[in-house]
Amino acid sequence: MFPKWGKFGVTKGIIKLSFSKSNTLFTKLLPFRLLQGVLGQLLQVSSFRMSMTSESDDRMTSQDGVDSPSVEEACGGGNTGGGLPLKKGPWTSAEDAILVEYVTKHGEGNWNAVQKHSGLARCGKSCRLRWANHLRPDLKKGAFTPEEERHIIELHAKMGNKWARMAAELPGRTDNEIKNYWNTRIKRRQRAGLPIYPSDICFQSITENKQNEELGTFSSADSQYSDFLPMNYEIPAVEFKRLEFNQHLCPPVLLDIPTGGILDIPGRSLLSQGLNSAYYSQSFLSTTPPAKRIRGSESLFSGLNGDCSPSKNDGSFPTCHQHQDNGSLLAQSMGFSSSFNQNLISDYHPSSLGVIPGSHALLNGHTSSSEPSWAKKLELPSLQSPIASWGLLTSPLPSLDSVDTLIQSPPTEHTESCNLSPRNSGLLDAVLHESQTMRASKSILHQENSGDVVDNSCPDLHMTEWGQHGDPISPLGHSAASVFSEYTPTSGSSSEDPQLVTMPACKVKQEKFDYGPYDGKDDASNLICPRPDFLLESNCFGHMQNTLFDDYTLLATLSDQGCGRGSCARNAMSTI
DNA sequence: AAGCCCCTCAACCGCATCGCG
DNA sequence: GCGCGATGCGGTTGAGGGGCT
Numbered sequence: 001m002f003p004k005w006g007k008f009g010v011t012k013g014i015i016k017l018s019f020s021k022s023n024t025l026f027t028k029l030l031p032f033r034l035l036q037g038v039l040g041q042l043l044q045v046s047s048f049r050m051s052m053t054s055e056s057d058d059r060m061t062s063q064d065g066v067d068s069p070s071v072e073e074a075c076g077g078g079n080t081g082g083g084l085p086l087k088k089g090p091w092t093s094a095e096d097a098i099l100v101e102y103v104t105k106h107g108e109g110n111w112n113a114v115q116k117h118s119g120l121a122r123c124g125k126s127c128r129l130r131w132a133n134h135l136r137p138d139l140k141k142g143a144f145t146p147e148e149e150r151h152i153i154e155l156h157a158k159m160g161n162k163w164a165r166m167a168a169e170l171p172g173r174t175d176n177e178i179k180n181y182w183n184t185r186i187k188r189r190q191r192a193g194l195p196i197y198p199s200d201i202c203f204q205s206i207t208e209n210k211q212n213e214e215l216g217t218f219s220s221a222d223s224q225y226s227d228f229l230p231m232n233y234e235i236p237a238v239e240f241k242r243l244e245f246n247q248h249l250c251p252p253v254l255l256d257i258p259t260g261g262i263l264d265i266p267g268r269s270l271l272s273q274g275l276n277s278a279y280y281s282q283s284f285l286s287t288t289p290p291a292k293r294i295r296g297s298e299s300l301f302s303g304l305n306g307d308c309s310p311s312k313n314d315g316s317f318p319t320c321h322q323h324q325d326n327g328s329l330l331a332q333s334m335g336f337s338s339s340f341n342q343n344l345i346s347d348y349h350p351s352s353l354g355v356i357p358g359s360h361a362l363l364n365g366h367t368s369s370s371e372p373s374w375a376k377k378l379e380l381p382s383l384q385s386p387i388a389s390w391g392l393l394t395s396p397l398p399s400l401d402s403v404d405t406l407i408q409s410p411p412t413e414h415t416e417s418c419n420l421s422p423r424n425s426g427l428l429d430a431v432l433h434e435s436q437t438m439r440a441s442k443s444i445l446h447q448e449n450s451g452d453v454v455d456n457s458c459p460d461l462h463m464t465e466w467g468q469h470g471d472p473i474s475p476l477g478h479s480a481a482s483v484f485s486e487y488t489p490t491s492g493s494s495s496e497d498p499q500l501v502t503m504p505a506c507k508v509k510q511e512k513f514d515y516g517p518y519d520g521k522d523d524a525s526n527l528i529c530p531r532p533d534f535l536l537e538s539n540c541f542g543h544m545q546n547t548l549f550d551d552y553t554l555l556a557t558l559s560d561q562g563c564g565r566g567s568c569a570r571n572a573m574s575t576i
Numbered sequence: 577a578a579g580c581c582c583c584t585c586a587a588c589c590g591c592a593t594c595g596c597g
Numbered sequence: 598g599c600g601c602g603a604t605g606c607g608g609t610t611g612a613g614g615g616g617c618t
Binding site: 089090109110111112124125128132161162163164175176179183 | 602
């Protein structure tokens with residue numbers, strides 16, 4: 001039953017154990033300190049009665065939950081195969097050997113039978129995990145290579161937290177490995193105040209998605225969007241409770257609503273980290289609590305389709321009323337940005353709290369060249385967005401942790417049934433859809449205006465010029481356009497080379513971000529983002545005070561109510 | 577050297593999905 | 598259609614190690 005140990009070798013504290021079993025040679029590398037425990041485990045497994053004396057065995061004993069009923073619950077069956085208590089905690093080499101032998105003999109699958117047939121005191125679930133994550137012969141051990149890291153980032157941009165799918169594209173790597181890597185990376189970059197996705201990857205993926213689009217991958221997307229474009233949307237009131245932004249970590253992003261109000265959102269939290277990411281997309285657009293997780297594809301604009309689609313709900317979002325988690329509506333607002341036909345803006349009535357009969361594209365259809373759209377959003381000193389219910393925005397926006405929670409929030413039931421995108425769920429899908437929608441919207445506008453023909457061949461958001469597409473209908477469209485008409489897009493900036501962003505009436509020196517301890521593979525041009533609060537404090541907005549900030553009352557309201565970053569509203573007030 | 581903090585990663589846990597009777 | 602077991606997936610936890618003070 002047990003392997004015949006062949007030889008032992010010790011090198012630099014690592015013991016190399018070789019043994020043969022069933023004409024197969026196994027080699028195991030073990031830290032020296034574990035030797036005693038391993039031998040102890042061998043005895044334990046072989047006899048099912050073991051008095052452990054080593055330190056590691058003591059740890060195991062305390063952890064393995066032999067006497068704990070939770071073990072049975074955890075593995076959904078408890079004792080099987082003759083009443084053997086199931087063990088928890090770290091696997092020993094002996095257990096590994098048993099499992100390897102079993103799988104070698106019987107193949108993968110039927111994991112619950114492992115315990116029955118091999119005597120291994122582990123539940124099937126644990127066996128499967130151990131095999132998949134550590135014992136599989138095709139596993140690639142060691143740190144991720146730079147190529148793999150980049151691939152992971154690209155995949156995450158496309159897929160979101162679909163670890164298993166990502167692992168399938170990274171031979172020899174496990175979902176757990178990738179997940180851990182990503183989570184670590186997220187934390188690291190959060191600390192450093194960096195965006196999650198480097199701009200080059202976004203750009204590359206946008207290009208890929210665009211190619212897919214041209215190949216017809218998203219052939220139905222436009223029509224789907226166009227289905228709801230002309231509709232009125234009722235966006236529910238929303239309360240941002242317990243929301244605090246860690247504003248010192250990242251620059252806020254201003255979202256100016258059609259009345260000129262400003263929602264000041266830390267850019268890193270909402271935009272650079274996730275509004276554009278699959279998880280922000282998913283969770284922010286989710287209209288149901290994270291009770292159910294969706295398998296397979298999730299739609300970025302899930303809330304806009306299915307139950308929330310105008311075709312089904314006359315433009316309202318009933319489920320949005322039902323479930324409002326922190327920030328979800330905000331995300332809806334932002335995520336919906338591109339989904340709203342600019343034509344609708346004229347219908348907007350600021351007094352109708354919670355209801356935005358029309359709304360405005362987040363970017364007002366404008367992006368600048370050379371940067372992916374998601375990155376460009378960060379550049380805006382002001383972003384237009386259909387933020388609903390200003391009067392109910394009674395507290396600051398989510399803290400970073402809150403946002404993290406939102407990031408991690410699973411998609412919703414609706415997302416599954418509301419797929420707009422066949423690929424869904426990734427940042428780049430979001431960008432793509434936004435691009436598509438903007439193009440559709442522009443097309444409509446151009447048709448209606450039947451005047452100047454703007455080059456619709458402009459392939460992507462990043463090819464659009466600010467001043468060229470001033471929204472002729474939005475109360476602020478023109479203003480915004482005028483504000484940005486002189487905006488000079490930058491490209492190829494780097495942290496070593498702070499950029500000057502030309503703004504009307506002012507020049508804003510590009511803030512140099514602390515890129516922290518990260519590996520530096522991500523280029524430093526991720527954010528070309530003059531801090532909006534800086535802009536507010538500069539005289540930049542003096543130029544805009546007759547346009548963006550002509551509604552003193554609303555600003556005062558925002559300031560008093562502490563909406564978003566009240567300080568920013570106050571700053572704006574003081575600037576004005 | 578000791579204590580603390582932070583990071584990494586293996587493993588657990590809960591839930592969803594699938595397939596079968 | 599329903600129940601159940603097997604499997605898969607993603608979020609979370611906690612032990613252990615390394616670095617810093």
